[in-house]
Amino acid sequence: MSGSFIYRHVWCYRLVMKVLYRGRYRARFEAVTALLREQDRSVLELCFGDGALAARCRASGRSWIGLDVSEPFVAMARAQGFDARQADLSRVTELPPCDVCVMMGSLYHFHRRLPELFTCVKAASSRFLLSEPVRNWTHGNRVQRYLARKATRAGRAEETFRFDEASLTAALEELSRSIGFGYRVVGVARDMVVEVVWSK
Numbered sequence: 001m002s003g004s005f006i007y008r009h010v011w012c013y014r015l016v017m018k019v020l021y022r023g024r025y026r027a028r029f030e031a032v033t034a035l036l037r038e039q040d041r042s043v044l045e046l047c048f049g050d051g052a053l054a055a056r057c058r059a060s061g062r063s064w065i066g067l068d069v070s071e072p073f074v075a076m077a078r079a080q081g082f083d084a085r086q087a088d089l090s091r092v093t094e095l096p097p098c099d100v101c102v103m104m105g106s107l108y109h110f111h112r113r114l115p116e117l118f119t120c121v122k123a124a125s126s127r128f129l130l131s132e133p134v135r136n137w138t139h140g141n142r143v144q145r146y147l148a149r150k151a152t153r154a155g156r157a158e159e160t161f162r163f164d165e166a167s168l169t170a171a172l173e174e175l176s177r178s179i180g181f182g183y184r185v186v187g188v189a190r191d192m193v194v195e196v197v198w199s200k
Contacts, residue, residue, distance in 0.1 A: 029053055031193050032102060032131050035186065036062070044098035044125065046089055047106035051077045058082075065096050089117070095124035104131040105191070108162050114171060118179050118196075128181075128196035134165045135190050168192055 033056050036043070043057050048066035054077060057064040067087040068074055077084030089110065095101070101121045107130060110117045121128050163171070165188060172183055172194065180199040187193045 026052075027189075028104060028131050028191055029056060031187060031191070032104060032129055033060075035129050035193075035195055036060070036100065040099045040127075042098045042100075044096055044101045046095075046101065046103040046121075047109070048077065048084065049073060049105070051080065051082060051084070053102060053104070054080075054082045054084075065098065067092070067095075092120065095120050098125050100127045100129060101125040102129045102131075105133055107132045107168075111161050111163070111171070114175055115178060118175050118181075122179060122181070122198050126198065128198075130194040130196065131191045132163055132168055132194070133190055134163055134168055134188065134192045163192075165192060168194075172196075 029052050032053065040062065042063045043053070043065070045053055045064065045066045048054060048068050050073065051066065054064045054066055064082060066074075066077055066082060066084045067089065068077075068084065069086065069088050071086060074084045074086045090113065093116075101124060107114075118128070169185075169192075175181070176183060181196050182199065183194055183196045185192060185194055
């Protein structure tokens with residue numbers, strides 16, 4: 001795998017995330033966990049990172065499957081007994097079935113193929129929970145933008161695109177019409193937390 005340093009070293013990933021979230025890194029998981037319903041027994045997490053949500057699912061008795069492109073992240077999760085699978089979501093056309101699908105902080109990686117991604121998630125799940133940064137260093141000064149691009153490069157090329165609140169809302173509006181779903185914005189702080197429910 002060829003990405004930035006943080007995607008090759010879990011400890012570095014956690015450190016960078018804590019810096020970026022200014023001490024509120026744990027709160028992003030609490031916001032998503034609060035949206036899990038009693039009937040959500042199986043959770044599929046896309047781009048699972050350091051596995052923080054997996055641990056919460058285990059503690060609540062839920063099954064968890066995680067997909068991530070990072071070999072070190074997958075190896076770490078497997079070593080802890082989780083069902084982690086290496087997958088390049090830019091190429092995936094089918095996802096494991098689940099009660100609810102979750103993606104946290106990674107939607108921007110797929111901004112060029114959102115219809116394909118959402119269609120795959122719709123076929124696999126009844127709901128899609130998103131927590132996507134809309135206020136971050138890529139919206140800051142030149143130095144902050146440079147560091148953010150370098151630190152969060154998941155693949156070979158630098159990624160300059162990031163959502164803000166307006167562009168994410170516009171993308172969801174367009175997708176909801178073309179694919180067919182309803183959504184609600186649960187909260188907006190550093191991340192916009194969104195619950196997507198597919199139309200019957």
